[in-house]
Amino acid sequence: MGCDGGTIPKRHELVKGPKKVEKVDKDAELVAQWNYCTLSQEILRRPIVACELGRLYNKDAVIEFLLDKSAEKALGKAASHIKSIKNVTELxxxxxxxxxxxKGNTKGDKHDDLQRARFICPVVGLEMNGRHRFCFLRCCGCVFSERALKEIKAEVCHTCGAAFREDDVIVLNGTKEDVDVLKTRMEERRLRAKLEKKTKKPKAAESVSKPDVSEEAPGPSKVKTGKPEETSLDSREKKNNLAPKSTANESSSGKAGKPLCGATKRSIADSEESEAYKSLFTTHSSAKRSKEESAHWVTHTSYCF
Incomplete structure (x- = not known):
């Protein structure tokens, strides 16, 4: 039985088998990993940073991701382990x-050499194009090939001379096995940092509480040895001697002070001050005027005599 027009369909047209797995072009994958940012998918531009799993990012893209962590971004899963800018190292x-x-192929009529890379290893001279394994140090951020580490074994960075350990060496764009190892190291490192913070907090609290205790704690007595009756009598005599001196100073200066209990108030007219000083007050004889001398209008400072 055929279709319209008398054609006979074949078996592969009617029965669909399993789909063939599409093979990813290795060259295109390497170009995407080593030349483009993992978050923004833009070309890598300085400053370039790398996470603890060995992925490359633009620093601007990481800062934007930390400021705006929206669930709509599908690429945010690649950087979900980045909690702060401290989890990233500038390379x-x-x-x-x-x-x-x-500049070499602006018109598109020239072959693109994918083996040529922007950066190289400063020790061996290998190009960082994905064909060779590269790594960086967390302590200083220097990047060089893995071959340089194996050929020149040292506990100091080959470029800047900073000391490092095995945990500080992170492989860039490694395999799944490398990523699993780096992930376990990252988790252990973060747990260690949390424990150190917890141990530092009680130590800080103890250092704050120690000076308070020392102030309240009774120290060695500095009181001079002697009879208590003699010391009390000496203090009373000193107080009695100081009291009349203070009253005498206040009266000689002429300034108004607090009157002592039982002391009588004296008028300014009876005091021994000068006449010019006494004339400033209303109790002086010059201030008392007769009715003829007083004005017929009332001021805001009227006096009733």
Whole structure:
């Protein structure tokens, strides 16, 4: 039985078998990993940073991700382990002098050499194009090939001279096994940092409480030995001697002070001050005027005599 027009369908047209797995082009994958940011999918531009799993990012893209963590971004899963800017290390990359950039093939009529990379290893000279394994140090951020580490074994960075350990060496764009190892190291490192913070807090609290205790604690007595009756009598005599001196100073200066209990108030007219000083007050004889001398209008400072 055929279709319209008398054609006979074949078996592969009617029965659909399993789909063939599409093979990813390795060259395109390497270009995407080593030349583009994992978050923004833009071309890597300095400053370039790397996470603890060995992925490359633009620093601007990481800062934007930390400021706006929206669930709509599908690429945010690749950077879900980045909690702060401290989880990222800025890389110190050495430029490749043979790299021409995008100027070599502007019209599209020239072959693109995918083996040529922007950066190289400063020790061995290998290009960082994904064909060779590269790594960086968390302590200083220097980048060089893994071959340089194996050939020149040292506990100090080959470029800047900073000391490092095995945990500080992180492989860039490694395999799944490398990523699993780096993930376990990252978790152990973060747990260790949390425990150190917890141990520092009680120590800080103890250091704050120690000076308070020392102030309240009774120390060695500094009181001079002697009879208590003699000391009390001496203190009373000193107080009695100081009291009349203070009253005498106040009366000689002429300034108004607090009157002592039982002391009588004296008028300014009876005091021994000068006449010019006494004339300032209303109790002086010059202030008392007769009715003829007083005005017929009332001021705001009227006096009733």
């Amino acid at each position: 110190k990359l050495s430029d490749n002098p043979a790299w021409e950039g995008d």
